[in-house]
Amino acid sequence: MTALLGSIIEVARFVAVIFFAIALLEAYLYVHFHLYDRRWFLPACVLAAAAAGLGAARLWAPDRFFELGLAAAMVETALAFGFIRLRGRYALAYMMLAPAILGLTLLIIYPLCFEVYLSFHDLKLTTIMQWSRTGALPFVGIKHFVKVFTSSPLSEVSFWQLFLRTIWWTFINVFFHVTGGFALALLLNHKIKLKGIYRTFLIIPWAMPQVVAVLAMRGEFHSQYGFINITIQRAIDWLPLLGKAGLHPIQWLTQHPFLTCSVINIWLGIPFMMVVILGGLQYGASAFQQFRMITLPLIKPVLAPAVTLGTVWTFNNINVIYLVTGQAGGTEDADIMVSALYKASFSFYRYSYSAAFAIVIFFILFAFAMAWLKWTRGTESVYERD
Template structure:
């Protein structure tokens, strides 16, 4: 074994030992809570332990955020064991403990710390003080200046409204083409008796299998103004199929709106190029989902509809689309979230942010953090983006979600008119 690898192996072993110790401590802590949760001094001891732990972290030089997290965590655990678990679900708790520990260390604490930084003026100027002292000044009087500044013009010269509108347009255009073209290709591949379906499916899924960075870099070379394939194709095609009418040269692609252009210096052309690349990358995902859903529909349903006289469009509208909805709605929702947060395509197509005019929210956030070093502002910006994404997701679920049985009101049946009684009929024997 090469001796130069020993430090790395020792570091990995040290990290593994630390993780094992953390897991052992978590299991032991949970076991103690299960043993003594019913004691009358359990909750006061938890509160005292949390306060002592928070003061210890603060005395050790940690920030108020870390100390507060260390103080509140034992208290919350005590309240949860005392008033919710009450000694139940022992087996489930043992299985969940490692996952809860991992989620807390890798997700909950960083999220809370980022929320803490969003209220502070952490930038390149205050970064050294934050490293040395663990303290950073508030942003404004109440720490809300970062959130106010998100909605103002920023250093990139683009207002928040413009970037938000471009992001929504980016998401809608991409998802519409992903779903539409993916469904069309799935319908073609689902044709009964088609030969070479496996080959076609393999070729059509290559954009999804290919590493995204490599695919985007190849596309960026194709959009090069002087030697790129796109401009060369448009130019050669116009030369080959152009013709004259009345002394006027007609170039078909130019007449249809396709012409050679500087794709990277023109903001609208750059945004169009990024959309084309991302559409090409995302179609296979929707195609695979739609094809799987189509193949799960029983053929007997189509046969029964065909016997009843339903045509091709009628079967597609009343059978295919409703049965595709449970699969395509979650897939389109997931695709919308991915597209909304897709940093790679815009970042690489703009040559790591060198070309302006095609930024979406996440790329603008990336510039604020790693180009202008405004970390506190970037933290507030990320929470604003998160809130917008939650609202858009909720709206999409409301518009496309299925109705629950309790939401469907049954139609009230009209009351049947009672026939008049014949003269001399006994009322008690007229109805059974």
């Protein structure tokens, strides 16, 4: 009981600290937005910032006393000029945005910059103690970027294998998500009884917690006690001829991990596409001609963003592959780039190498996204939408 109470107090205190920080930020903005036109505004800002910088340095970094004071004053000068230029306009907009911007800066932009820093330095298990004590790391240039292309992120699989497998994985998953989702949506689009009940049951793979869904499906692929192999075994027992024809239980998880992961991920992803497509469908169009001429153009504005999103999600999907193959001694035959990145970071502890790898992956994804955007914009202009 005391443990529970303690944890509530701990978290509540933390949330209070966050809201206090937000209040400080808002006060800062309020003062700057309302006093920008006073004659003493600029000098007061610079002096106050310098004082705050020196005070902070005194508390946390005594060896960089004057640098911090100077840096604070300079940053504040630049900001103050910004406030003077804005002349108090958009005060409310920026004040409402500020907490979100601060959060995103601290937890997304700063980590990304840190990642770039890491990729040019050398952080691994042997240097991590030194880094956490002094904060200094040896500079190694582009060594890690070279290693990304020449050595394996894990123990065997190469970068180019991962690259091709990622493309293949993304393609087949999205392809089956869309076709499966389309097929189910077309079936559901008839005027039938029990439609709501069908729809509810069909959503279940998506609605279940993903960890439970993946682990449950993984169980069904178990070589001895999984549903698939039990069924195969029973079919053979029932009709021995099948066994002689070459049917036998299969070691799914160890011999066909990629297939297993794909099947599970396709099963997981179909309901989302089904729901999206169903939302865009109209009654009545079912014959092929109608399908091509009416249904597809109707569905396109809904489908295009869903496919874009689905592609990015599939490309970045670690969950399924990690949960199926991630345990110690797991196979590498199912890994795509992001799951290899996760394993390289947190199973192999190759931090700097992983940072370089992550940056390479990011640029690959970025290039694909640009090409895709260009292509969809190109097709969109044919329809002259909007």
